[in-house]
Amino acid sequence: MLTVRKLVLIIGAIFSITLFLIKTSTTGSSSKPSLLRPNRNPHSAKADDALQSEVEKILESANRPLRHADEFDSLRAHLEYLFPYEGAASTKFPAYIWQTWKYTPAMGEFDERFRITEASWTEKHPDYIHEVRWLSCVHPK
Numbered sequence: 001m002l003t004v005r006k007l008v009l010i011i012g013a014i015f016s017i018t019l020f021l022i023k024t025s026t027t028g029s030s031s032k033p034s035l036l037r038p039n040r041n042p043h044s045a046k047a048d049d050a051l052q053s054e055v056e057k058i059l060e061s062a063n064r065p066l067r068h069a070d071e072f073d074s075l076r077a078h079l080e081y082l083f084p085y086e087g088a089a090s091t092k093f094p095a096y097i098w099q100t101w102k103y104t105p106a107m108g109e110f111d112e113r114f115r116i117t118e119a120s121w122t123e124k125h126p127d128y129i130h131e132v133r134w135l136s137c138v139h140p141k
Contacts, residue, residue, distance in 0.1 A: 094128075099121065099130070099133070104134045
């Protein structure tokens with residue numbers, strides 16, 4: 001039996017499929033290689049050209065020529081080309097190790113058996129900034 005709910009679902013599905021078919025039939029493929037989506041609105045061509053030139057400036061500043069997406073084997077290879085990762089040495093944000101203990105090593109209450117464990121983080125990771133903080137919520141003032 002056809003209920004109102006089923007009828008609304010069927011009409012909604014037909015409407016969605018129609019919109020999808022109209023949308024896919026109006027979008028044409030662009031013959032010009034571009035990193036951007038094809039123009040769907042002829043009035044936005046100027047904005048897309050400005051964005052394209054901005055992308056080209058970024059690529060030129062990175063000393064890499066602009067290459068078409070079809071030249072890459074996979075999306076991962078294309079993204080690696082567009083956004084190279086220079087590693088931890090080039091990052092501006094320093095690497096930190098933050099530890100939280102009940103007491104800091106500077107406090108007299110810090111247990112001696114934990115000093116080797118706490119110090120091993122600094123020894124094993126010399127390039128990192130190692131900070132030990134104490135849990136102030138454990139010690140109400």
